[in-house]
Amino acid sequence: MKRDFSFEIVSDVCSQHPLMRAGIIRTPHGDIRTPNFNVVGTHGEVKFLPPSDMRNIGAQVMLSNGYHLLRRATVISASGGLAKWSGWDGPTFTDSGGFQVMSLGSGLGKVISMDVADANDESKLREPDERLARVDDEGVLFRDPYSSRIIKFTPELSIEVQHKIGADVMMSFDELTNISDTYDYNVRALERTRRWAIRGLREHIRQTELRRNRPYQALYGVLQGGYYLDLRAKAAKDISSMTVDGEGFDGFGLGGVLTKQDLPSILTTMCEILPNDKPRHLLGLSHPDDIFVGVETGSDTFDCVAPTREARHGRIYTMDGNFNLKKSEFKDDERVLDDECDCPTCQAGHSRAELRALLKSGDLSDHAKAYNLLTIHNVRFIVRLCEQIRQAIIDGYYDEYKRNFCYRYYRR
Numbered sequence: 001m002k003r004d005f006s007f008e009i010v011s012d013v014c015s016q017h018p019l020m021r022a023g024i025i026r027t028p029h030g031d032i033r034t035p036n037f038n039v040v041g042t043h044g045e046v047k048f049l050p051p052s053d054m055r056n057i058g059a060q061v062m063l064s065n066g067y068h069l070l071r072r073a074t075v076i077s078a079s080g081g082l083a084k085w086s087g088w089d090g091p092t093f094t095d096s097g098g099f100q101v102m103s104l105g106s107g108l109g110k111v112i113s114m115d116v117a118d119a120n121d122e123s124k125l126r127e128p129d130e131r132l133a134r135v136d137d138e139g140v141l142f143r144d145p146y147s148s149r150i151i152k153f154t155p156e157l158s159i160e161v162q163h164k165i166g167a168d169v170m171m172s173f174d175e176l177t178n179i180s181d182t183y184d185y186n187v188r189a190l191e192r193t194r195r196w197a198i199r200g201l202r203e204h205i206r207q208t209e210l211r212r213n214r215p216y217q218a219l220y221g222v223l224q225g226g227y228y229l230d231l232r233a234k235a236a237k238d239i240s241s242m243t244v245d246g247e248g249f250d251g252f253g254l255g256g257v258l259t260k261q262d263l264p265s266i267l268t269t270m271c272e273i274l275p276n277d278k279p280r281h282l283l284g285l286s287h288p289d290d291i292f293v294g295v296e297t298g299s300d301t302f303d304c305v306a307p308t309r310e311a312r313h314g315r316i317y318t319m320d321g322n323f324n325l326k327k328s329e330f331k332d333d334e335r336v337l338d339d340e341c342d343c344p345t346c347q348a349g350h351s352r353a354e355l356r357a358l359l360k361s362g363d364l365s366d367h368a369k370a371y372n373l374l375t376i377h378n379v380r381f382i383v384r385l386c387e388q389i390r391q392a393i394i395d396g397y398y399d400e401y402k403r404n405f406c407y408r409y410y411r412r
């Protein structure tokens with residue numbers, strides 16, 4: 001199988017953090033210098049951040065969602081893949097869609113436990129008060145909120161859809177467990193995720209063969225196991241040693257609902273077992289303290305909706321922590337959002353008072369303008385944080401950089 005995908009470690013010498021590294025992921029749509037924050041464009045576009053703005057602020061990757069693009073996958077494939085269809089011609093990732101499918105029952109992004117005997121009973125899905133999604137060994141049965149049809153989302157379907165979308169990096173289909181799920185349930189869910197990973201890998205090889213004229217798409221195996229370290233270690237061993245016809249995963253996705261308290265030990269346990277020469281993506285975390293923990297324990301890329309979503313809510317990131325721009329104290333504040341920021345919004349001199357007025361205006365075009373300007377700022381903040389972390393790793397002053405950053409950011 002031709003693999004137009006590779007990972008090179010540029011610097012990994014740090015006695016304090018033996019798992020930490022700076023690297024380059026090479027994809028058919030360009031190189032990704034790591035550590036890197038992947039900007040989330042769920043539906044194939046980043047809300048209020050067009051590709052030209054993405055480039056202007058140094059963003060390297062857009063991450064979209066396999067489930068949300070399910071209905072458009074054929075159109076995207078016909079147009080030549082996500083890069084051509086979206087106008088973002090740099091590297092792209094898709095996630096498997098498993099998280100969205102399994103979250104449908106709760107409505108608030110909270111994952112529901114599937115520890116039920118009648119998991120495959122379609123009739124239960126027709127009850128108005130019943131959950132909208134159920135997991136069994138075959139896949140996830142759910143009612144699609146767009147069409148109201150009941151769909152079986154399987155590892156094979158997830159991989160087929162992700163191949164059609166054509167992102168440079170795809171994720172294997174996994175079962176995400178809830179923080180309240182028991183150890184026994186996590187054991188069963190992890191075994192299911194392991195079997196789904198084999199089925200996904202097999203389908204990936206088949207799809208790669210069928211679509212030989214397309215650029216190679218890498219597949220990451222996703223690790224789960226809740227907050228149980230023995231299960232996390234098992235997941236790392238199982239997924240990293242898994243092969244079908246001699247082919248294994250190109251990298252790894254580190255998944256799960258993780259608390260800040262458990263994060264360091266869970267990530268360390270997995271990354272100590274995973275092979276060094278393949279990239280690792282930490283799914284769904286982007287607050288600076290999470291990025292520092294991720295980097296120190298061996299993660300290379302990150303993604304999260306927070307920087308874009310919080311920007312639209314007026315939650316602004318600065319070197320001295322974040323603040324809520326909607327507060328009245330910024331009504332006459334003529335300062336830029338962060339005077340140390342190099343983003344186009346701050347460089348053009350837009351004041352907090354001006355941006356607050358746009359955000360609170362009843363006019364839709366004012367809103368759109370505020371969303372764009374604030375999204376540019378927040379995403380640049382996280383992109384720049386990753387750029388600076390990378391430089392600090394390469395030049396050997398990571399701990400000093402982190403200490404200075406955290407002292408100011410978390411001081412209040």
Ligand SMILES: [Zn+2]
Pocket residue numbers: 337338341342343344345346347376377378380
């Ligand atoms: Zn800025």
